[in-house]
Amino acid sequence: METLPFLEGENMFSNDFIFGCATASYQIEGSIDEDGREPSIWDTFSNDKRNIIDHSDGSIVCNSYKNYKDDVRLLKELGVNSYRFSISWGRVIDKNNQVNPKGILYYQNLCKELLKNNIKPYVTLYHWDMPQWLMDIGGFLNRDIIKYFSYYVDVITKALDGLAYDYITINEPQCIIFMGHDLCLFAPGIKYNEKELLLAIHNLLLCHGHAVSIIRRNIKNSTIGFAPCSRPLVPSTNNQLLYKKCYQKYFSIDRYNEFANSVAIYSDPIFLGDYPKEYYDIFKDILPNITKEDLEIISQPIDYIYQNIYTGNYYSLDKDNNLVKEEFDFGYPEGNIDWLQLVPEALYYGPKYLYERYKKPIIISENGFCNVDFISLDKKCHDPQRIDYIHRYLIELEKVSKEIPVKGYFYWSLFDNFEWNSGLRKRFGLVHMDYKTEKRTPKDSYYYYQEVIKNGGVL
Ligand code: PNW
Numbered sequence: 001m002e003t004l005p006f007l008e009g010e011n012m013f014s015n016d017f018i019f020g021c022a023t024a025s026y027q028i029e030g031s032i033d034e035d036g037r038e039p040s041i042w043d044t045f046s047n048d049k050r051n052i053i054d055h056s057d058g059s060i061v062c063n064s065y066k067n068y069k070d071d072v073r074l075l076k077e078l079g080v081n082s083y084r085f086s087i088s089w090g091r092v093i094d095k096n097n098q099v100n101p102k103g104i105l106y107y108q109n110l111c112k113e114l115l116k117n118n119i120k121p122y123v124t125l126y127h128w129d130m131p132q133w134l135m136d137i138g139g140f141l142n143r144d145i146i147k148y149f150s151y152y153v154d155v156i157t158k159a160l161d162g163l164a165y166d167y168i169t170i171n172e173p174q175c176i177i178f179m180g181h182d183l184c185l186f187a188p189g190i191k192y193n194e195k196e197l198l199l200a201i202h203n204l205l206l207c208h209g210h211a212v213s214i215i216r217r218n219i220k221n222s223t224i225g226f227a228p229c230s231r232p233l234v235p236s237t238n239n240q241l242l243y244k245k246c247y248q249k250y251f252s253i254d255r256y257n258e259f260a261n262s263v264a265i266y267s268d269p270i271f272l273g274d275y276p277k278e279y280y281d282i283f284k285d286i287l288p289n290i291t292k293e294d295l296e297i298i299s300q301p302i303d304y305i306y307q308n309i310y311t312g313n314y315y316s317l318d319k320d321n322n323l324v325k326e327e328f329d330f331g332y333p334e335g336n337i338d339w340l341q342l343v344p345e346a347l348y349y350g351p352k353y354l355y356e357r358y359k360k361p362i363i364i365s366e367n368g369f370c371n372v373d374f375i376s377l378d379k380k381c382h383d384p385q386r387i388d389y390i391h392r393y394l395i396e397l398e399k400v401s402k403e404i405p406v407k408g409y410f411y412w413s414l415f416d417n418f419e420w421n422s423g424l425r426k427r428f429g430l431v432h433m434d435y436k437t438e439k440r441t442p443k444d445s446y447y448y449y450q451e452v453i454k455n456g457g458v459l
Pocket of ligand 1: 311412420
C-alpha cells in the first residue's frame with residue numbers, strides 16, 4: 001500500500017464527508033424463505049433459469065440475513081462512517097398487506113448494530129425487489145401501487161424512527177423501467193409498450209413523492225433523496241461550446257436511443273416540478289394523465305441529488321461543431337462486465353451537470369468496479385485494477401468537490417453479490433465472497449479504501 005500516492009496530512013474531502021459502501025437486499029440477504037418473507041419478482045425471475053447467465057439466484061448469496069453482525073464488523077474495520085443498504089418490502093409486509101414483525105426486527109437489529117459501531121444507516125426503500133403479489137396486480141402500471149408503497153414506507157419509517165434518518169426512496173428508476181419492462185433483461189421481464197412505460201414512470205415518481213411526505217412526517221431530522229443512474233458525457237477537450245453541448249445532451253431525451261438513461265425524465269419532475277418540455281413534445285400522443293396535484297406531490301423538496309455513476313462516454317466536436325461520441329478503442333480499459341469502461345471524469349462532469357441544473361448537494365450513491373477476483377495461493381485476493389479504478393475516480397470527485405458541494409461517496413459494493421441477470425459471476429465487492437462457505441475475504445482494495453478513508457482522500 002505504501003507505494004500509493006496519498007497526500008499526507010491533508011484532508012482532501014471535507015471533514016464530514018460521507019465515506020460509505022452500498023448493498024441491496026436481494027443481492028446479499030439470502031434466507032429467502034426465512035421468517036415469512038414473501039417472494040419478490042427477482043425470485044420469480046431467477047427461477048426461470050433462462051434469465052440468469054449462470055443459473056444462480058439470490059437464495060443464499062452472502063446470507064446477510066443471518067450474518068449481518070459479521071457484515072457490520074467488516075464495515076467497522078473498513079472504517080466507513082455510513083452504510084447504504086435496502087429493505088426487502090416482502091420481509092416487512094406480507095401478501096395480505098399486513099406487517100411482518102420478524103422482518104421489521106431484522107432491519108431494526110441491523111440499524112442498532114450499525115449505530116453501536118458509529119456507522120450511519122442510509123436506507124434505500126426500493127432496490128428492485130417488488131413483492132410478487134404486487135406485480136400480479138399490475139406493479140407500477142397499477143396506480144394502486146402508490147397506496148401500497150405508501151403503507152410500506154409508513155410502516156418501515158415508524159419502525160426505524162430513532163434508528164435511521166437518511167432515506168433513499170428508489171434506486172435506479174431507469175433500470176426498473178427500461179431493463180425490467182422494455183429490454184426485459186431484469187425482473188419482472190414483462191414487456192410494456194411505450195405508453196405503458198410512461199405511465200409506469202409516472203406512477204413510480206408518485207411513489208417517490210408520497211414516500212417523501214411520509215418520511216418527513218415520521219422521522220424528524222430526516223434527509224431524503226432519489227438515486228437514478230447515469231452515464232455522463234465527458235468533453236474530451238476543454239472547450240466551452242463542447243461543454244455546453246455535452247450538458248444539453250445529458251439532459252435531453254432521445255426517444256429511440258437513450259430513453260433508458262434519460263436523466264431529465266426522472267429528475268426534472270422531482271427537482272424542477274415538471275417533466276421537460278421535450279418530453280411533452282416527443283410523447284404527445286401517449287402521455288399519461290399528469291395533473292398539477294401529481295406534480296406537486298412529486299416535487300416536494302428533497303435534500304440531496306444521489307446518483308449512481310460507474311462510467312461515461314467521451315465526446316468531441318466535428319468541424320461543423322456537431323457533438324460526436326468517441327468510440328472506445330480496441331482494448332480500451334474496462335471491467336469484467338460489458339458496460340463498464342474506465343471513464344473517471346464521469347465523476348467530475350456528472351456531479352457538475354447535476355448541480356448546475358438541480359442545485360442540491362451531490363452524493364455518489366454507487367460507484368464501483370467489476371473484476372476477475374479469486375483467492376490466490378497466498379490466500380489473499382489481489383485486485384489492482386479495482387484499486388486503480390477507485391483511485392482515479394476519487395481524484396475526479398475530489399476535484400469537483402472544490403467547485404460544488406459534494407457530500408459523500410458510496411462504493412458499490414461491500415461484497416461480491418448477486419449481480420442481477422449476471423448472477424454470481426460478476427464481482428464488484430471490496431470483500432470476496434465464497435458462495436459455498438459464505439467466507440468473507442477482504443480484497444486488497446478493501447485495505448486501500450481503508451487507507452483512503454483514514455487519509456480523507458487520494459492524490
Ligand atoms: C447498479 N450502467 O446497476 C445497481 O444499482 C446495482 O444493484 C448493481 O449491482 C450495480 O449497479 C452494478 O451493476 C447499474 O450501465 C446498471 O452504467 C447499469 C449501469 C450502472 C449501474
